Amino acid sequence: MTDFAATRRCFDLPDGVIYLDGNSLGPLPRAAQARLARTLSEEWGRELIRAWNSAGWMAEPRRLGDRIGRLIGAPRGTVVVGDTLSLRLYQALAAALELVPGRSVVLSDSGNFPSDLYMAKGLIRTLDRGLELRVVAPEEIETAIDEDLAVLMLTEVDYRTGRLHDMRRLTRRAHQAGALTVWDLAHSAGALPIDVSTAEADFAVGCTYKYLNAGPGAPAFIYAAPRHVDRIEPVLAGWLGHQSPFDFDPDYRPAAGIDRLRIGTPPILALAVLDAALDVWDRVDLADVRRASLALGDLLIAEVERRCAGLTLASPRDGTQRGSQVSFRHEQGYAIMQALIARGVIGDFRAPDLIRFGLTPLYIRESEIREAVEVLEDIVRNRLWDRPEHQRRLAVT
Amino acid sequence: MTDFAATRRCFDLPDGVIYLDGNSLGPLPRAAQARLARTLSEEWGRELIRAWNSAGWMAEPRRLGDRIGRLIGAPRGTVVVGDTLSLRLYQALAAALELVPGRSVVLSDSGNFPSDLYMAKGLIRTLDRGLELRVVAPEEIETAIDEDLAVLMLTEVDYRTGRLHDMRRLTRRAHQAGALTVWDLAHSAGALPIDVSTAEADFAVGCTYKYLNAGPGAPAFIYAAPRHVDRIEPVLAGWLGHQSPFDFDPDYRPAAGIDRLRIGTPPILALAVLDAALDVWDRVDLADVRRASLALGDLLIAEVERRCAGLTLASPRDGTQRGSQVSFRHEQGYAIMQALIARGVIGDFRAPDLIRFGLTPLYIRESEIREAVEVLEDIVRNRLWDRPEHQRRLAVT
16 A cells, blocks of 8 residues: 555645646755765766766666666566657657558557657658658547557657547457557556556657656656567667667667667656656555545545636546546636646646646645645625736747 | 865875776766765655656756756756766757758768767668768868768767777868868866867767766767757657657647757766766866876876887877877786776776776876876786786676
8 A cells, every 4th residue: 555645745845835746847855965976976076987888878778678668568678768759759659660661651640749740750750752741530440450560659649638648449349450650658657557568569669757757857668578579660769769879889779679769868867856756656556546536536526616617627527447647628828827836836838728737646635635726716796817917928838 | 376285185086096097987976875865865865756856857968967067168058967978979960961952972080989989870761861971080071071061070089099089170170171070078068177168069078987987877968059959850850859748749849949959858877976976077177187188198108108118109199189098008908907906906998909097187287197106007017917817708898
């Protein structure tokens, strides 16, 4: 049984804030500062270049990949960490496409994160071999799977509505059609139990700055199924994916296994913070997280619908159909969110009209949901959003 | 006049170490720890998601790009920071190739860093339009430039020998042939004065963990000449290269200017360290660095040749022909370097037989060069490399 009082103490949350945006940027783990200070002083500072050996830096992307693997049902040695999620998506899609030559369609849905669609289009343009990116509504994915399908590329949890795809069923359908799958776990890793092995996902990518709490712009991860990995010809053939990087071989020979998806020099300081952030998960059962998250979501929906007229639920009401966030629509969504933030209730806004709340039982309790809705009720009922400071657009929403 | 006693005090160097490997990993700037602690506690910890606006996080890749731009002769707004050097090379080469359709050759030299060659081959394979990567000896580059040339892709300073290409002359030759250039400044940024504008370089990329001292795996940078940038169709079309990322537009519309070469979410913690590392350069004149570096190199060569029989100079003797490192060949190079490191003289080894010393006047003095050569003389004269612990291969050399 996960002790959520204990996990909450692992985070440094500011007073006066109810933080419902951990699905965008997780909070600071208390252990991060000391871990990073040690990496700076004792490793970089004292050991200098020697730390690549003495502190094991070169192995960190794999070691941390294994720590993440445990959270997504990936066996040891199948996940590696580094680069950004957009990049990892490009890499996974390119690898998948090379494994299914002669097929023409990459299928995704209109709820996918725009960057995934952009990266896919950029790759398809670069490949220039008649591929098409087909984007349908999320509920039409299953019927859009046909014999032309090369790769089904989906984000498991919709970044706006929280709608949850059935990874297992859709992967099976794609496989039946002779296609492969690339799953983006940005809004699922650390949010709910995932099992890429049981689901037979072919590739998966994700980020670590949301539910995994590794800090702003923390590195991404990539999973490749063991049955595929040694057949991948990396398009991003960086030296650390070489089987012997320090031979400085003029010819690229990909490393065995997941190492071939490494590219450049690993971001050691960011990996140190990720390591500290992952410590929290050692004491967590994701089934408990899921139960608690759904309870928080159900409570939020019930309280908002009871007290806040004018807000419309944009997320699935059925918890089994959603990830770990709940969103509502309101034409003044932007200003309402600014008013909430000014009062210490931090969620976020997604164009055109969504206010979005991340539910993270590691550090959020039911009492905070009630408090947050009280503030929201006050803002909506008294039109407190209708002030110039709340209407002013910020660069980042 | 640069005060090198003052710049030396900016670094936290361990006692008993003479650090001649700043061309691989620069040492820890004293200001880094406090800068990072502030970013963690006051920005991430207190501000949470709001810091993207309140702490200006989203603008950091551009602001730091401008700080680097000053060191490489790039105008404001032409450099952006993030991702790895291998990735930036891929991005720059892809952009350049799209600007010269109908030509078939990417020309590079056998002294280029292997990752650049691997990434180029991966890109060429992906593009699948009959391009060829032609690799010639460094001294044959100029005569290999012909009318088939699409892109001349070179690292200005050879990572092994320190041989320095003439960026201005070779760029002019490439332009006369109707081609474009991509320059890798990994071993030049912070090592010597560079002026990408005067040289009319088309694209340049570089890393910040060597002479710029931003830490292990610190982010890379990319420069695109203003005359090209708005014609680039990014192959790595990430959301932060979109003209309005927070519109979450299903269609990619590239941002104006260098922003279109941004990809994913910026690595804020690494950028904070880079910011602290760049502070040192505010008090530095690169012409002074160049003079001092050449003096250190000339002294090192003279001392080694006078005292260490069996070592052969692998770098240009003429300082105007080399960057900021000096290398020697010895068949026991690996073990000699291990013996040196065991005695606190840290350089590095590059296969098959090179021992390499980085010369960084920001924190290295002539007296240390003399001391280092004393140790080297002792090792070579008394065959102290011939011990099992020095012969044992480490993972990272």
